[in-house]
Amino acid sequence: MQTKLVSAVVAVLASGAFTGALAHEGLPSDYNFRDDIRPIFAKHCAGCHRPGGAAPMSLLSYSDAVPWANSVKMQVLGEQMPPWLPVDGVGAFRHTRSLTAAEIDILIDWTIGQTPEGEPLTADELRELEPAATEWAMGTPDLVLKAEADVLIGEDDYELEHCLVLPTGMAQARVASAFEVKPGLATIVRRATISLGDSCEGARPLATWLPGQGSVSLAGGSGQELPAGASVAVELLYVKGWEDEGKRLVDRSELGIRFSDSALAVSALRLSASHTFSESVELLAIYPELDPEEPLRIEVVRPGGDAEAILVIEHFSRQWREKYVLAEPLSLPAGTVLRLSQPVAWIDFIESSATTAE
Ligand code: HEC
Known part of the structure; x- marks a missing residue:
């Protein structure tokens, strides 16, 4: 009975249709949209949540964002948004989309604290939200x-x-x-x-x-x-x-x-189960091509060393499958074993001799 009640409340909150109905109970948050919330949305969410973006709604103006406050809370606490599958603290990757603990605290405080607006955005600031989607981020491609x-x-x-x-x-x-x-x-x-x-x-x-x-x-x-x-x-x-x-x-x-x-030029390998490197290599990227149902854990064991996890995904989502590019090349001496909890993953690497020869 108790659990049913809780999940009913969660379902209502998750629908996003319930804005403010609970929030007015508490004290207003010290954080406001202009100074605290919008910068977080701009940094971590606007790649998709912008006018004309891949997500169904923009989060960049107060009037667009505030109806979603409860939904933002549920999505952030449930680690559904921003979409980023690897668990925090294992490996360092490019294009990481996760929030810091401090950012999560600020967002939650605001969503349960009457969602203060702060100074409204000016017309110029609102116009700046329009995407320049026709430009290449890389400049003119070759x-x-x-x-x-x-x-x-x-x-x-x-x-x-x-x-x-x-x-x-x-x-x-x-x-x-x-x-x-x-x-x-x-x-x-x-x-x-x-x-x-x-x-x-x-x-x-x-x-x-x-x-x-x-x-x-x-x-x-x-x-x-x-x-x-x-x-x-x-x-x-x-x-x-x-x-x-x-x-x-x-x-x-x-x-x-x-x-x-x-x-x-990198070399690529399609791995199942485990692989032993006969040469020393620099590992550059990992692409899990795996069954969405089960957790994935990829670790390396250097000769004479302990197992060290380099990528862990607890909850896989086919929709957000991506190639994880290591922030820095990971040096693995000859004899290192790379193990994966389940098939199949691709890796990109270069042999260390190739880097020193240059
Ligand atoms: C890479 C793209 C992307 C990023 C980055 C992203 N989102 Fe989303 N978000 C989506 C998409 C797409 C949906 C639509 C739901 C779906 O199909 O999964 C969505 C849905 C949502 C929803 C609505 C869920 C519902 O109730 O239907 C919320 C709230 C949300 N995102 C919040 C955020 C927040 C907050 C951030 C940043 C901290 C963020 N998202 C970052 C793509 C993104």
Whole structure:
């Protein structure tokens, strides 16, 4: 009985339709939207929660955000938002989207404390929220690949995965140092997985791209070699928000690539269970290609050392699957064993001798 009551309250709060009804009981928060809350939203949420962004609502103006206060509380406490799967404290990655404990405290205090607005935003500040979505974050790419035809997302499609195969037309091999996707329809492009070759199935993942991420590159001045005549396969995940439900939509997303003549080409391995490195390597990225049901734990055991976890995901979500790029290359001496709790994951690495030879 008791538990039922609690979950009913949780369900009402989670619906977001309940703003303020509980908040007026307590004292007003010392934090306000302008000075404390909006900077957190701008830093961690606006990549998706902006006008025309991938999330169903903007959080950047007070009037847009405040109806969602209770929902923000539930999502943040439940670690559903911002979407970031690795557990905190294990590994350090690029493009991390998690909040600090202090930021969580501030958000929660505000959501249960009558959501003060502070000084209202000026017209100029509100205008600044408009996305400059037509620009490439990487600057002008060296190569832009675009499908010949639109992808159709039909009236009845709510979620759709589509594989685009894009020939590069490259006459010679080159090392790609950065990738970026420019969505045709930014409200529905939820994720892109960029692989080498002409199939999205089990192919070598070069990079993943999520909204708000800008351009994606590896650490340590390394990159992905694209052979002469290569094709690149881009798996796009489309998800419609409620505003797009029942609509027939078309998308023509583009892939931008930047090349570098000095970048070292990484090697990639598809692993199941465990792998022993016969040479010393610098580990650069991990892409879990795994069963969503079970927790994932990847650890390394250096010769004579203890097991050290490098990536742990308790609750997997297919929608937010991405390639985890290490903030700094991880040096693993020859004889290091890399173990994963379950198949399958891809890793990118370079042999240490390659870095010292340069
Ligand atoms: C990478 C994109 C992304 C980022 C970053 C992100 N969100 Fe979201 N958010 C979404 C999407 C997409 C949805 C729609 C629900 C879904 O399909 O999962 C959503 C839904 C929500 C919801 C509504 C859930 C409901 O009740 O339906 C809340 C609240 C929310 N996000 C809060 C936040 C906050 C707060 C942050 C930052 C601290 C954040 N999000 C960061 C993409 C994002």
